[in-house]
Amino acid sequence: MINDKLDSVRERIKAAAVKSGRDHSDIVLVCVTKEVGIEEADEAIRAGVTDIGENRVRGAILKYEALNKRGGIRWHLIGHLQTNKAKKAVRLFDMIHSLDSLRLAEEIQKQAEKIGRMQSILIEVNVSREAAKYGVAPEFLEDLIKSVKGMKNLMLSGLMTMAPYAENPEDSRPHFRRLRELRDSLSSYNCDNIDMRHLSMGMSGDFEVAIEEGADMVRIGSAIFKGAS
Numbered sequence: 001m002i003n004d005k006l007d008s009v010r011e012r013i014k015a016a017a018v019k020s021g022r023d024h025s026d027i028v029l030v031c032v033t034k035e036v037g038i039e040e041a042d043e044a045i046r047a048g049v050t051d052i053g054e055n056r057v058r059g060a061i062l063k064y065e066a067l068n069k070r071g072g073i074r075w076h077l078i079g080h081l082q083t084n085k086a087k088k089a090v091r092l093f094d095m096i097h098s099l100d101s102l103r104l105a106e107e108i109q110k111q112a113e114k115i116g117r118m119q120s121i122l123i124e125v126n127v128s129r130e131a132a133k134y135g136v137a138p139e140f141l142e143d144l145i146k147s148v149k150g151m152k153n154l155m156l157s158g159l160m161t162m163a164p165y166a167e168n169p170e171d172s173r174p175h176f177r178r179l180r181e182l183r184d185s186l187s188s189y190n191c192d193n194i195d196m197r198h199l200s201m202g203m204s205g206d207f208e209v210a211i212e213e214g215a216d217m218v219r220i221g222s223a224i225f226k227g228a229s
């Protein structure tokens with residue numbers, strides 16, 4: 001069942017890539033397991049999933065311990081990270097999609113330096129400016145990037161956003177387009193530890209639109225694990 005839904009999601013990713021003249025193999029499917037248990041996550045991995053997304057450190061720990069020994073799995077933190085969880089996060093996640101403050105950047109840097117690793121991060125941008133959303137406001141993005149430039153254990157690899165909830169996926173398009181434009185406008189910051197190539201955007205309800213607007217990481221949970229596809 002998970003297998004069939006995964007196939008269907010992969011087909012839709014492929015179709016969206018073709019439609020926008022892109023190579024579907026450049027698009028990473030981050031399978032979001034936050035609402036399922038170890039068994040379902042394991043089933044997805046056996047069906048070929050290589051990238052797992054969790055929105056909380058706590059929720060990821062048991063799955064990591066049970067499943068990481070299979071090897072070849074990349075772990076993504078997609079939800080808000082509290083500073084006091086940075087230590088755990090750095091030990092668990094290959095990529096943190098939710099950097100949203102200077103203070104958090106400093107803490108991730110400190111923890112990554114302690115264990116001698118380079119931590120891949122994306123900056124979460126609150127493109128839609130919803131009050132209830134995490135993420136950096138677009139006008140503060142440049143300052144944060146300038147600070148990250150001096151943090152030698154951080155590898156800044158791009159931007160992430162969440163569109164406001166909407167019935168119609170087309171409503172997400174302007175937000176995704178804005179994130180791509182922001183990314184493009186920041187490419188002059190690229191240096192040793194900054195390479196703004198990833199755009200993490202698109203979820204079950206709007207990933208095709210996101211791909212059309214340039215997403216190369218889509219975070220999909222319910223389309224894989226819930227109901228009829």
Ligand SMILES: *Cc1c(COP(=O)(O)O)cnc(C)c1O
Nearest residue numbers: 032055078203204219220221222
């Ligand atoms: C839950 C979640 C997703 C996946 O949402 P679905 O609608 O289940 O695909 C993607 N991104 C973030 C940040 C999430 O919290």
